[in-house]
Amino acid sequence: MIVAGDQQLLKQINRMALVRQLCSQPGMSRAALAETVGLTKSTISLLVRELLDEGWLIEEEPGITGALGRRATPLQLDGSRLALLGADLGISGARVVATNLLGEVLAERELPYADPQDSTACLALTAGGLVQLADDAALAEHSVLGIGIGVHGVVDDASGMLHIAPHLGWRNVDVAAQLRDSFVGSALDGLPLFIQNEANVAALAELEFSGQSGTDPLIYLSIGYGVGAGIIVNGRLLTGLSGFAGEVGHTILQQNGPACSCGRRGCADALIGLQAMMDDAYGTHHTSTPEQLERLFMQAEAGDTAATQAVTAAGRNLGVLLNNLWAAFDPMAIVIGGGALRLGERFVAPGRQVLDDYANAARLPAPAIRTPHFGPNSIAIGGAAMARHYLMRPALTTLPA
Amino acid sequence: MIVAGDQQLLKQINRMALVRQLCSQPGMSRAALAETVGLTKSTISLLVRELLDEGWLIEEEPGITGALGRRATPLQLDGSRLALLGADLGISGARVVATNLLGEVLAERELPYADPQDSTACLALTAGGLVQLADDAALAEHSVLGIGIGVHGVVDDASGMLHIAPHLGWRNVDVAAQLRDSFVGSALDGLPLFIQNEANVAALAELEFSGQSGTDPLIYLSIGYGVGAGIIVNGRLLTGLSGFAGEVGHTILQQNGPACSCGRRGCADALIGLQAMMDDAYGTHHTSTPEQLERLFMQAEAGDTAATQAVTAAGRNLGVLLNNLWAAFDPMAIVIGGGALRLGERFVAPGRQVLDDYANAARLPAPAIRTPHFGPNSIAIGGAAMARHYLMRPALTTLPA
Secondary structure: OOOHHHHHHHHHHHHHHHHHHHHHOOOOOHHHHHHHHOOOHHHHHHHHHHHHHHOOEEEOOOOOOOOOOOOOOOEEEOOOOEEEEEEEEOOOEEEEEEEEOOOOEEEEEEEEOOOOOOHHHHHHHHHHHHHHHHHOHHHOOOEEEEEEEEEOOEEEOOOOEEEEEOOOOEEEEEHHHHHHHHHOOOOOOOOOEEEEEHHHHHHHHHHHHOOOOOOOOEEEEEEOOOEEEEEEEOOEEOOOOOOOOOOHHHOEOEOOOOEOOOOOEOEOHHHHOHHHHHHHHHOOOOOOOHHHHHHHHHHHHHOOHHHHHHHHHHHHHHHHHHHHHHHHHOOOEEEEEOHHHHHOHHHHHHHHHHHHHHHHHOOOOOOOEEOOOOHHHHHHHHHHHHHHHHHOOOOOOOOOO | OOOHHHHHHHHHHHHHHHHHHHHHOOOOOHHHHHHHHOOOHHHHHHHHHHHHHHOOEEEOOOOOOOOOOOOOOOEEEOOOOEEEEEEEEOOOEEEEEEEEOOOOEEEEEEEEOOOOOOHHHHHHHHHHHHHHHHHOHHHOOOEEEEEEEEEOOEEEOOOOEEEEEOOOOEEEEEHHHHHHHHHOOOOOOOOOEEEEEHHHHHHHHHHHHOOOOOOOOEEEEEEOOOEEEEEEEOOEEOOOOOOOOOOHHHOEOEOOOOEOOOOOEOEOHHHHOHHHHHHHHHOOOOOOOHHHHHHHHHHHHHOOHHHHHHHHHHHHHHHHHHHHHHHHHOOOEEEEEOHHHHHOHHHHHHHHHHHHHHHHHOOOOOOOEEOOOOHHHHHHHHHHHHHHHHHOOOOOOOOOO
């Protein structure tokens, strides 16, 4: 029934099903894999042989089981031969990392922008940093499989075009094309390249590399100057009709509330983000600068009244947003990340309190809330995670959703 | 590479991929199917032969194309041999339908409850109605493939247990077990049975039978006494960790707003649902009865001030909820259904206006909003759609999400 033309795709799907299984349960034997994924032992043996040869998998020493007969050989992802690159195209600089297949950082660099408004120069700097990473001594033994980029703005992931990055002042920048041009002649020339919004990329880091791949639905709520989310449903990123899904910063939490940069009033973005806190503490007539932000962090730390009130109010509104995400998605976990995390419990505790109050009122257990596994590296490592994510999920045109 | 043990599953997946393709593009030839789904022509021919024999597909007369040579035979789903059953376990009665594979109604019955509080009697009545439908003359030529039930409450779809149906007063009712028991010895004994929340089922009717299967994400917003949603993402129902995803009636639209039945304040449910409108128009001290609801519909129709204000206020809050669903999901369409639709434009127009105002403020095109394809039959037909949905998506244990 299955003929030659179909076999290539099916083989690729089955190969990557084995790799994904070993991501969530490292140390499985060929026999255990056959049982779990429902393929025959001979098929498994052939696929595992290929994956060992190509650097995806490695055999461990069999443990001593006390049982008679040949011991099963545990398999796991090989961290020593293949690499993934990721970049965080940040607000004041880029951060680039190389990881192995397990998400362990092999090398990283910080690259401050000379002029954040100059998108061409920022992208050239980032591309150069990625090429240098690939040439790094730490990576000499590794082959790079792919590259993923997280961008703090609205991006069309299909084309790699950045529509708008409000806090960088970039509009309609063809990030993919500029990076590809910069890679010509380097070791990265022609490699698979993936581009996504920063919250989406950070969500993929949690999905792929946190050791908790069964957390689904998973929401990564990114709170920096503004508010956005990366949402994983059924093991895939929720992107929506035009790639804008997860823009939960523009859900309305307070009708006729403060004006939002989007033109609406009372959006989560205008009530919870760092910009909202600065507007609240210092008035909207002040320009927002890195110095102003530093002032907010220092004054909140020092217990200044205006700063503390602004942070607490934002935290309480965070609790409303957490409730709303809980009701809509019934997530297995909500991860709170982004620059606002530097405010720590001053910001998060009021949010958790409001959420708990709602949960108690409804006599339901509140959803799990946690911080990111990868701290300030979440987005750069998320780039590497995105590359692994898409490489391990080949296009399934003949198969059901 | 592909061995005997794998073939059975792969064959089932490929068979149903063909059926799904013909659902969205009826009239394709074997050659066009081979091209589109990426299988060889010989594989397609074998699978199509089986599906013709079993009653899933039928061949049409080839059209006159003017081209030389043998004309391609158009294929489509066969509406004449297989049937699906659906039930809407409503508030005052049940509605049962039989449809063919295309979702066309073959027979239907309304079954008023003697005592809505008596869950055992209501379920026995519904089961009896389904058995009678299957024996109906109109169905004599059809084989029933499966049965789907929509319940106005919170249901665990994996077990078929209803946790709570607030407007029926039912708690912890094992709907699946009671129906299965009633089917023993009838034509429905042992057939696949699926149970879901009513908004989820209505969403599946839109996905499967509306002729718009590419509408994704799709949100079916159900507004009756309360508010809930069925959400389709990547061709699948979003169910969440515990099956509660889509409970958007308990997202908060107005902090410290009116008390909600869930214990929170300011939920969409307490601002938009028919119960909220009655509380607003007549005060919360009045009991809500079918007569009270009829009074609301009549007075809104007649232009009574209190009723009109309540309906308009609910409609404006509907607009806020529509905005929030738009931002979170970037849906291809939001379908507004449920009993509140009887209020017509008095209710929906203010909602659309608020949504349009937000869209204009943000300089974005508003998402598509429409009414259900199946009117008051949405949930019963949705039951049949759910049966087709799950039968056409065999478990994919060896395949990626």
